[in-house]
Amino acid sequence: MAEADLHDLDAFVAVARARSFRGAATLRGVSASALSTALRRLEGQLGVRLLNRTTRSVTPTEAGQRLLDRLGPAFGEIAGALDAVASLGDQPSGTLRLNVPSIVARHVLPAIAARFLIAHPAITLEVTTNDSFIDVLAAGFDAGIRYDERIERDMIAVPLGPRIQRFIAAGAPSYLARRGVPATPRALVDHACIRHRFASGVILPWEFSHQGQVLRIAPNGPLVSTSIDISIAAAIAGLGLIYTFEEYLRAPLARGELVAVLADWGQSFSGPFVYFPSRRQMPAPLRAFIDFLKDDARTPPSPRA
Incomplete structure (x- = not known):
């Protein structure tokens, strides 16, 4: 041997x-x-x-990948054992590596991460943005953040951030004046739509729901992009309708650069989860983060001055 x-x-x-x-x-x-x-x-x-x-x-190589697949979990267990010993001190310490989607990195995690790091100054947080679903342990991360439909059932999942989010459709006033306001999702076949391509290459249909009725539309339009910033800019310029996370559109909606449409058909879904494989020895930084999230969820928001 x-x-x-x-x-x-x-x-x-x-x-x-x-x-x-x-x-x-x-x-x-x-x-x-x-x-x-x-x-x-x-x-x-x-x-x-x-x-x-x-x-x-x-x-x-093929041999190298086989070895990596076996060593990744093993080294994770070693790191977890060392972190568990280190956590016996006054403060948990070490590095917490998270893999998160763009929407969470931009609109959900920043405030949570700041509060966590203030509470745990001995922990270093490393955040990598990735919109594909990956094997977090094999890729060297302690945990990932994704939405419920993308989480494998053998993973442990802990809620993070808002428990309800939604997609909304919107268009620029100039576009709506020129092309009209769609009354139902079916009308989108006659509209220019700005579509999103995921890192995997997939372009998903637009899904709407209203009073138990679900409609899936595969629209067409002048732009397909992996960049939400390019898509929003195109929508503001009047090139077409956009359908995405409400958080991405709040600012242009508030400024009047975009106008929401199909309000009765918006799609709501559960918020994101932190997910990680079950381990006998959970790394101390990850344990501290999970405990923080649970305490944070029970803490009522501070009253505004």
Whole structure:
């Protein structure tokens, strides 16, 4: 049986996750050459190539991916055990790595993160924005934040932020004056619509509900974008109707740059959840965050002055 140094295995995990020797070196505070030496030593001991290296990319081989899939949870357990011991001190400490969608990063998490870090000054929070659903543990994160329909049933899910959110449709006054106001979602087939493409390449239909009736529309229009900022700018310019999270549109609606339409057909859904796999040893920063969320949800908002 091949024996490998834990430091070399840790170096492999860091490089394989970062897909870069330089990126992994920056995160670990070591030199890229030291990581390269560790990888060569590990591959020599195992007798198999673990990473494909080119001048532009570093990717795991089939053997490397199998090893990463096994080592990711194992190193998570080790980190959790160390954090559990560290948490016996006065303050939980360490790094909490979260993977969150854009809407949460922009409109839900900022205030929560600020309150959490004030309450736990010994914890460092690392937030990565990603609109795809991923295996958070294999990717090196402690937890992810997603909406209920995207969370696997074997995950633990804890509510975060508003418990009800909704999509609303809107258009610029100039567009509505030129093309008219749609009376029902079915009328959208005769309108220009600004659509969103997810990182996976999927363009979802627009879903509306009213008095138990659900309609799904696949509209067309002049713009398809992965950027919500470009989509909102296009809607304000009068290029078409937009349908997205209410939080994204509050400011232009308040300024009169956009006008809500199909108000009776808006789609409501449950707010986001923090999700993570069950562990025997939960990392202390994640435990502190989950406990904070539960306490925060029970705390009534401060009265306005």
